[in-house]
Amino acid sequence: MELRLVDLVKDFSGTKAIDTGSFSISDGKLTGLLGPSGCGKSTLLYLISGLLKPTSGRIFFGDRDVTELPPEKRGIGLVFQNYALYPHMTVAQNIAFPLVNRKENRELIQQKTQQMAKLVQVEELLSRKPGQLSGGQQQRVAIARALIKEPDILLLDEPLSNLDARLRLEMREEIRRIQLETGVTTIFVTHDQEEAMSITDEIVLMKKGIIQQQCAPIDMYLQPVNRFVASFMGNPPIDFFHFPIKDGRLILSESYALPIRTTASGTVLTGIRPEAWEPGSGIRVTIETLEQRGRDVLAGFTLTGAKGKALLSITDRVRTGDTVELSLKRKDLLYLFNEANETRIDAEVAYES
Numbered sequence: 001m002e003l004r005l006v007d008l009v010k011d012f013s014g015t016k017a018i019d020t021g022s023f024s025i026s027d028g029k030l031t032g033l034l035g036p037s038g039c040g041k042s043t044l045l046y047l048i049s050g051l052l053k054p055t056s057g058r059i060f061f062g063d064r065d066v067t068e069l070p071p072e073k074r075g076i077g078l079v080f081q082n083y084a085l086y087p088h089m090t091v092a093q094n095i096a097f098p099l100v101n102r103k104e105n106r107e108l109i110q111q112k113t114q115q116m117a118k119l120v121q122v123e124e125l126l127s128r129k130p131g132q133l134s135g136g137q138q139q140r141v142a143i144a145r146a147l148i149k150e151p152d153i154l155l156l157d158e159p160l161s162n163l164d165a166r167l168r169l170e171m172r173e174e175i176r177r178i179q180l181e182t183g184v185t186t187i188f189v190t191h192d193q194e195e196a197m198s199i200t201d202e203i204v205l206m207k208k209g210i211i212q213q214q215c216a217p218i219d220m221y222l223q224p225v226n227r228f229v230a231s232f233m234g235n236p237p238i239d240f241f242h243f244p245i246k247d248g249r250l251i252l253s254e255s256y257a258l259p260i261r262t263t264a265s266g267t268v269l270t271g272i273r274p275e276a277w278e279p280g281s282g283i284r285v286t287i288e289t290l291e292q293r294g295r296d297v298l299a300g301f302t303l304t305g306a307k308g309k310a311l312l313s314i315t316d317r318v319r320t321g322d323t324v325e326l327s328l329k330r331k332d333l334l335y336l337f338n339e340a341n342e343t344r345i346d347a348e349v350a351y352e353s
């Protein structure tokens with residue numbers, strides 16, 4: 001079901017925790033709600049679920065205005081970080097609970113419980129209590145319990161943050177599989193950009209209650225609208241320098257200038273992603289730090305007084321203290337920003353022949 005938020009505002013004692021304006025969440029898609037701690041992700045989810053009332057604005061599920069409806073009348077499924085399973089009930093009773101509560105008939109309950117247990121793959125665990133389950137298994141049960149009511153919208157608030165790194169990876173794929181299998185419109189809250197990048201159809205990136213950008217994950221990485229988005233997306237993070245533009249060229253150093261088409265002029269705030277660099281005739285830098293990252297190394301250097309990083313291959317064999325030359329292999333990972341308001345300026349770095 002499509003979700004529409006219109007002029008949404010939520011005040012907490014005079015400060016706007018949410019000021020998102022109007023936007024929609026696509027029907028049948030997995031949308032990631034992403035942003036740093038305290039930016040308002042949970043608050044937005046609570047507004048959508050009805051656990052909180054907006055200070056102003058309306059919320060629509062399809063054509064239905066749900067702004068005044070209590071949570072139980074909205075047709076949502078909610079899963080929180082801490083699962084909140086009932087400890088004294090078995091897995092089967094936990095999953096069945098919403099239907100028992102609704103006084104559905106016994107046969108239907110049993111059939112749907114089986115179906116949900118199969119979907120989230122806990123069929124073998126139905127008679128256990130939550131205390132006898134791993135974190136990942138508990139999270140599966142919590143998702144089954146949220147889905148058994150066949151909600152129009154599934155809301156997941158940092159559902160993986162209690163899991164260890166390995167299980168997080170596994171469970172995020174599981175959430176994607178379950179979402180694709182059921183086709184349920186899902187909002188997945190996370191502060192982990194990589195998690196959002198890896199499983200969502202679309203990302204809504206927030207900062208201080210305001211939406212910065214909403215688009216497909218890859219577009220957010222490749223086409224950030226401002227400095228904040230460019231910094232938040234990508235790991236290792238983007239670096240910023242100040243380079244002059246002269247005669248249609250961006251001057252990275254005395255020996256390295258790139259032809260550029262842009263309206264910007266003078267000295268410009270420039271972002272370059274570490275994966276854009278490769279060894280080759282370009283800027284001359286001294287490697288100050290080296291960080292091993294699997295098959296890559298992250299080499300730190302200083303350029304025009306600012307710290308930069310280059311993600312190089314282990315086979316490039318650079319060492320700390322080496323002086324090396326780096327050129328840009330990915331010119332689409334260089335961005336110019338307006339110094340004052342930090343929005344991105346249109347620029348096209350031409351490839352040198």
Ligand SMILES: Nc1ncnc2c1ncn2[C@@H]1O[C@H](COP(=O)(O)OP(=O)(O)OP(=O)(O)O)[C@@H](O)[C@H]1O
Nearest residue numbers: 012013017035036037038039040041042043044191
């Ligand atoms: N009940 C409340 N009363 C007052 N302020 C609140 C209340 N709930 C949240 N806030 C404030 O609103 C802002 C957004 O909080 P919220 O919990 O939505 O952030 P979040 O993005 O979910 O953060 P996290 O990633 O840490 O969970 C924060 O500044 C928070 O302190």
Ligand SMILES: [Mg+2]
Nearest residue numbers: 041042043157
């Ligand atoms: Mg939160």
